Amino acid sequence: MNPVGNALSNFCALCIHADTSRRAAAAGARIICHNAPVSRHGEAGTDPEPTGRAADSDGRPYRLLRQEILDGAIRPGDLLLETALSTRYEVSRTPIRVALVRLEHDGLVERASRGFRVRVGSAEDVLDIYEARIALESTAAAGAALRRTDLELARLTHLHQESVGADVPVAADLHRQWHEVLWTASHNLAIASTLVRLCSQLTIFDPAPMLQPGSLDAACDEHRHILDAIADRDPDAARDAVAAHLTRTRETRLAVLAKG
Structure with missing residues (x-):
């Protein structure tokens, strides 16, 4: 078994439990x-x-x-x-x-x-946060493609596999964890800590975009593209894939806010 397979096997044995708490x-x-x-x-x-x-x-x-x-x-x-x-x-x-x-x-x-x-929060807040998040997380993904460990890749793979086909609340939590592992895999503490702060603000400002019809399947497909780029150690592809993913979720959030 290759190093990534070994790491994934060991990690899966730990078993991730999802917190299905929802915001009111x-x-x-x-x-x-x-x-x-x-x-x-x-x-x-x-x-x-x-x-x-x-x-x-x-x-x-x-x-x-x-x-x-x-x-x-x-x-x-x-x-x-x-x-x-x-x-x-x-x-x-x-x-x-x-x-x-x-x-x-x-x-x-x-x-x-x-x-x-x-x-x-307001629509302007969401736009401001996403402008910063797209820039930072795209850079984090490029860094993860260059610096991720086999264990970090295994964790990303496991979380992605668990989220495919999961119920929306469980999948939403797994996707949140997936992004946090991505930030960690960049090995840039300044970027990771800033993204924690920005995404915490998004959590309270508006409904989660994955609650919208079709958004969960789209997010899983987008995560697969990002994951493939990180596995291939392709920083440009990882950067572009994250930017496309976050651009779509930004538009979904703004559409929900516009409906009131």
Whole structure:
């Protein structure tokens, strides 16, 4: 068996489980209360936190609040009050304040008259993010074609194979993971970390494009072309394939936003 086959065989033994969480649609501003349920699962691509009990106490509100925003449990336009969040996460207001400032830097929340609120995106936001994403992820794909390891190629192959024919929520999560592995395979931390931030903003700004009819099959075909280029170590083909893929998903997102 060749190195890629060995890597894929070993990786498949680990088994990837998909998180099928879905975002709720924005339906007016709410004030987040302390007795609402708190999400406990992690998010791939979240900034690493320092180790140690004190560091975990400070970083936990950021991780949980960020995940609830990305999951849709806390919706665009919702008000985020330090006092309510302090009670909700059972911490003092200081780590809550730090978490809100970090989330503002991530582009997920913005300052409001009564504290902070989850950002509500516009078509202009989507256009701006995609302009940056197409440039960065195309470069990442070219880098992955040149620098990917056999294990990274095996992970991309496995995620792609699992997504073909999967239910939409499962496939959407697998496709998100696939893109994250692609960024990692570029071995460019600056690009990868920026793409995490940009795609987190897209998550809350508008519905996922794969929920639209025919989009999932198109995305699988496009991923196959990107994967072939990376396997062949063809940076130009990988760059072009990613640009075409993201251009289509951009147009799908904008069409959904235009419908209101």
